[in-house]
Amino acid sequence: MTPETLVSLDRAHLIHPVSSWRDQEEHGPRILQSGQGSWLTDIHGNTLLDGFAGLWCVNVGYGQQSVVQAAAEQMTRLPYATGYFGFASESAITLASRLAAVTPGDLNRVFFSQGGSDAVDSALRFIRFYQHARGTPEKRHVIGLARGYHGSTYTGAGLTALAAFHRNADVPLAWQHHIPSPDPYRHPKGPDAAAIIAACVADLHNKVAELGGPEHVAAFFCEPVQGSGGVAVPPVGWLSAMRNACRELDILFVTDEVITGFGRTGPLFACEHENVVPDMMTVAKGLTSGYAPMGAVFMSEGMYATIRDATPAGVAVGHGMTYSAHPVSAAIGLAVLDLYQNGLLENGVRSGVHLAKRLASMKDHPLVGDTRSMGMLAAIELVTDKQAKTKPAASLGISKKLARIGYENGVLFRAFGDDIIGLAPPLCMTLEETDILCDRIEVVLNTLLDDKDIAAAIA
């Protein structure tokens, strides 16, 4: 099919995830054709450096032949095996045990989902089962963070605190609540780390009290680094302080590592930075590096045993999907894990250090208010007044301009609203490619300045 035909068919039929349906129909898609390493080629033959690893998921990069072969081999031998009725596949069992060996603490029990949203939804259901099993069914409220993102099932969208996911959807649900984000750039106590951490712990205690005390609260969910909320990197010590607060309050501490898992921030899991062991952890994206859909929920031995022991023999714990623990995704997960454990994490750390240095030097740019990163997860925050931290006015249309100028300059990143450029390059990106990425971003920032309205808006 010609590119023109594909574009018109897309406009007529394909509903895109989290997109403006009007813009999509008006402009049609940008169609990607192939990829190698950190590079993509579109249907017109343009090459693009992928500064966002697809959707923060292609951590191993494109065209990894060991992954392709693992998938082909599994598909040829056994493309599907149900996990229902006592069946399993070798790849799913092997992946579960290899992950149990590398997850923090005693997070040894794993349920495989199809992605991050249903991993979060599964976690919420398991938490409910657990509170019933413990004999504390009145512990039903769940607390998340402002600017948090936890997927787009009904329960995940409610736990999310981003306006687009609440609009016309009747969420958050009655048992879902939020406390302020720990973002050092915009926190009222910022940038002092100790003050932010103390305020966040107090916010959690206050919210729990407002909900009637710990006997009414089941869990606190957080991303170790907030992703879709604009890559907000909390101060060092925040994660462990929140973990300790949850332990004191007797509420479950759940980390959503759908973005931060699998080397995105350096180590395999972001919890490792502070030696934090959550009660539950959700992952997806880097688990299969986007080569096939898969997510997972890990739970502690204690939680698992509580649910198991409260469920009579022969009675099913009623949660699962046709594609839970899909054998092809599991085979891909194993091949991807081999890559992480054979040099890829180290490469990500090296390139992440270089990325942080290059970003720090962009702080002098007239439009840049803040740059921040942890490993290969980063953001550049744009302001029109550095002193007052003024967000660019929506009328300047920066979000759309960023996407267009980036594409024209052969670089992909993600614009969050009109003020934040998000970066999550593949972990295989070399130092030279990291320089090309940053050079191109600098061109994008300077091109924004050429826009008379934007230049005039800068204080």
Ligand code: PLP
């Ligand atoms: N949780 C977090 C932290 C995420 O960033 C995402 C997706 O970006 C999700 C959950 C949902 O994952 P998925 O898009 O695979 O359903």
